[in-house]
Amino acid sequence: MNNLVEGIIGERPKYFRAPFGSNTDFSKKVAANEKMLVMNWTYGYDWDKEYQDKKALTEIMLNSSYLSNGASLLMHDRKWTREAIEDIVKDFHKKGYKILDPKLIEKPE
Structure with a gap:
């Protein structure tokens, strides 16, 4: 493949x-x-019917008990995720988190 x-x-x-x-x-x-x-992934909620709108998804992504340094977040290409992603990223930055470029992740040689 x-x-x-x-x-x-x-x-x-x-x-x-x-x-x-x-x-x-x-x-x-x-x-x-x-x-x-x-x-x-560490966590993700956009597949769950309860979080299929911008406000609910933003809230849970920012306040999940699973949020920690190094967390890997699962997000799908869905309408509500696209609508929420900007606020999620901005609010992560306000909380002191940074988004890591996947190119920085070490891969097996």
Whole structure:
């Protein structure tokens, strides 16, 4: 699959996130063989019906008990997420958090 992706976009995938976060021994082995970094999220709520509007999503993302340094946030390409993302990022900065460029994450050699 990575050969196909690389053929289309000209770059080999570097990160692996298992569907539903279900990393198995097999998927971890495949990722290691492909020299990919296995990623998972700390938290995310935009899939939950309760948080499918800008205000509710912004509130939970900023005030989740899971928010901490190094947290990896799961957000999907959804209307309510697009509407909330600017406020979420601005308010993270107000709380003293920074958004990390994924290029800074160390990948397996």
